[in-house]
Amino acid sequence: MAEDSLTHLQGSARAGALLDDQTRIRALQFDRWIDHPRATQALQQLERLLAMPERQRMPCMVLHGDSNIGKTLIVTKFLRSHPAAFDERRGVEQRQIVAMQMPPTPDQHRFYTALLFELGAPHSATATLSVLERLARDLLRRIAPRMLIVDEVHHLLAGGYREQRAALNLLKYLANDLKLSIVVVGTADAPLALEPDAQMRSRFTPFEIPRWRETEEFRRLLVAFERVLPLRKPSDLSQRSLVQFLLAASAGLTGEVSRLLNEAAELAIQDRSERITLSHLEQVARG
Ligand SMILES: Nc1ncnc2c1ncn2[C@@H]1O[C@H](COP(=O)(O)OP(=O)(O)OP(=O)(O)O)[C@@H](O)[C@H]1O
Ligand SMILES: [Mg+2]
Incomplete structure (x- = not known):
C-alpha cells in the first residue's frame, strides 16, 4: 500500500496509517489537537x-x-x-x-x-x-x-x-x-x-465553549478527526447515522467524541476492517 492512495487522510497522517497495528493503536492514545x-x-x-x-x-x-x-x-x-x-x-x-x-x-x-x-x-x-x-x-x-x-x-x-x-x-x-x-x-x-x-x-x-449540537461544525469536527486517525480506509464519519450516534453517545462533549473515535479506531485496526462503522461505535459506547 502506498501513501498516496490514502487520500482520505491529511498528508501528515498518511505515513502513520502504514505503520504496524501495535504502533497505530499506541498512537491513538496520544492527544492531538483538532482545530474547530x-x-x-x-x-x-x-x-x-x-x-x-x-x-x-x-x-x-x-x-x-x-x-x-x-x-x-x-x-x-x-x-x-x-x-x-x-x-x-x-x-x-x-x-x-x-x-x-x-x-x-x-x-x-x-x-x-x-x-x-x-x-x-x-x-x-x-x-x-x-x-x-x-x-x-x-x-x-x-x-x-x-x-x-x-x-x-x-x-x-x-x-x-x-x-x-x-x-x-x-x-x-x-x-x-x-x-x-x-x-x-x-x-x-x-x-x-x-x-x-x-x-x-x-x-x-x-x-x-458550548457542547456540540448537530451542526455543520460538528460534522466538520468529525471529518477532521477522520483525517488524522491512522486507518487505511475512509469511514465517512459525516454520514447522518454516525453523526447522530456520536452526538448522542458523547452528549456533545469533545473528550467523549475523541474517546469513542479512538476506541472505535482501535477495534477497526484489530478486526482488519480499517474503517469505523456504526457497530464499532455501538460497541465502544456500551463500554
Ligand atoms: N481541540 C481538540 N482536539 C482534539 N481533542 C480534543 C480537543 N478538545 C478536547 N479534546 C479532547 O477532550 C479531552 C478533554 O479536554 P480537556 O481536558 O481540555 O477538557 P476540560 O474542558 O478542561 O475538562 P475539565 O473541566 O474536566 O478539566 C482531551 O483530553 C481531548 O481528548
Ligand atoms: Mg480542564
Whole structure:
C-alpha cells in the first residue's frame, strides 16, 4: 500500500496509517489537537488579551464550559505558542504567561504554594502566609508576566464565603498591582465563583465553549478527526447515522467524541476492517 492512495487522510497522517497495528493503536492514545471554530475564537481572544497594552484596569476573561469539553487543551495549545525564554541580560526567566490550577480548597496558603510551584520557586512547607505572599509577589514582579491563567477556578466554590472572598481579593490584587490580565478557566459554575464581587464580575468577559449540537461544525469536527486517525480506509464519519450516534453517545462533549473515535479506531485496526462503522461505535459506547 502506498501513501498516496490514502487520500482520505491529511498528508501528515498518511505515513502513520502504514505503520504496524501495535504502533497505530499506541498512537491513538496520544492527544492531538483538532482545530474547530470555537477553539480558534478562544485562542484569538487569548491572543488579544495578551497583546493588550498595560493599563489601569487590565481586561480579564472567564473561559467556561462543561467538564471534558476541551478548555484545558485550549490553554495548553496557547501556552505552547508562547514558550518561556531565558533573558541572558537580566538573568531571569522571561515568561509572558503563567498558568496554574486553583487548589481544590481555595485557601490563600495553598494558592500561593501552587503559584510558587509554577514559578519554579522552592520554599519551605512551613512558611507563613505572609512569607509566601511576599515571595510570590516579588517573583512575579521580576518575571513580569502579562497574563495569569488559573484553571479549575470553580474550586473557589468549594470554599466557605470568607475563603472565596479572600481568594477573589487575591486575584484582584494581582490584576491591579501587577497589571496582569487574568484568565480564569472552569466548568459552567466558574462565572458563579466571580459573582460575589461586582468589580470582578464587570471586568471578566465570559467566553463559553458550548457542547456540540448537530451542526455543520460538528460534522466538520468529525471529518477532521477522520483525517488524522491512522486507518487505511475512509469511514465517512459525516454520514447522518454516525453523526447522530456520536452526538448522542458523547452528549456533545469533545473528550467523549475523541474517546469513542479512538476506541472505535482501535477495534477497526484489530478486526482488519480499517474503517469505523456504526457497530464499532455501538460497541465502544456500551463500554
Ligand atoms: N481541540 C481538540 N482536539 C482534539 N481533542 C480534543 C480537543 N478538545 C478536547 N479534546 C479532547 O477532550 C479531552 C478533554 O479536554 P480537556 O481536558 O481540555 O477538557 P476540560 O474542558 O478542561 O475538562 P475539565 O473541566 O474536566 O478539566 C482531551 O483530553 C481531548 O481528548
Ligand atoms: Mg480542564
